Amino acid sequence: MTFVLGLTGSIGMGKSATAAIFRRLGVPVHDADAAVHDLYRGRAAPLIEKAFSGTVADGIVDRPKLGAAVLGDPQRMKALEAIVHPLVREEEEAFLRRVSALASVAVLDIPLLLETGGEVRCDAVLVVTAPASVQRERVMARPGMTEEKFKAILLKQMPDADKRARAHFVLDTSRGFAAAEAQARSILACLAGRPGRVGRQGHG
Template identity: 85%
Template sequence: MTFVLGLTGSIGMGKSATADLFRRLGVPVHDADAAVHRLYRGRAAPLIEKTFPGTVTEGAVDRAKLGAAVLGDPARMKQLEAIVHPLVREEEEAFLRRVSALSPVAVLDIPLLFETGGETRCDAVLVVTAPAAVQRARVMARPGMTDEKFHAILAKQMRDEDKRARAHFLVETGRGFSSAEAQVRSILACLAGRPGRRSHC
């Protein structure tokens, strides 16, 4: 049985880079954000256009128009989530079926894992973290980022300390790439040959 490891972390913590480390080490990773992008160019587009007319251009969701239609409106955001979340789950389930006979470990990369209850679909959760000063420096270096945007994003995410308290594993990315890779390798060694739900190794 494939061990399902949830991977999450707040903005700027190094989650995507950590997911890439797993891929480089041969572990299959399902990226929920990438799944949403595919769905916006495919199955989700007509459903979104029906609910939010004018948000699809040439068969693909225009994210700026969709954002303008739902941001700041919790009811409309729930409508969008009701369309997208089940489709992402379907892709996730198909991914797990594909890899179940191929890999002892599979990673589900879900940005808002705890916030959406995604931990219930995982055997364990890995939280990627970094010191607050490192996080801020990384995020503020992104094009177009402002203090206001940064704090708005953080407001939607569970606090890092709360995520760490609920994690089975941590990867601290503030000490550089080599350290993060060593931590990932250690986690994989810990999970080797240990199928099933576990709180720790």
């Protein structure tokens, strides 16, 4: 049985770098953001165009146009989520079926895991964290980032302290790559031999 470890963390906390560490250690990782990106170039595009006319060009969702169509409108955002979320879940379940016979641990990299109740699909939750000053420095260094954008993103995310309180494991990314990898290895050692929720027949 494959143990499903949910990986999450607020913006700038080092989630993507941590996912890369797990991949380097041989752990299969499903990236929810990458799945959305692929869906926007594939199965989701015609469904989104039908719901939000003019947001797809040449079979690919135009993210700025889609953003303009849904941002600030909760009903439209819910309509978009109703299209995209089930498709992402299908991709996630297909991933878990593929790796169930191959891996003792699989990672689901989901940015808003706790905010959306996604922890119920995991055997344990790993939250990546860093001091607020480090987080701010990382985020503000991103191209096009402004103080207003940063504040708006934080408002959508559960506070870091609350995430850490709900985590089974916490990984501090502020001490460098080697320290983060050591923590990841320690977590995998803790999980060794633990029964998970995914068997050869798939998720469940």
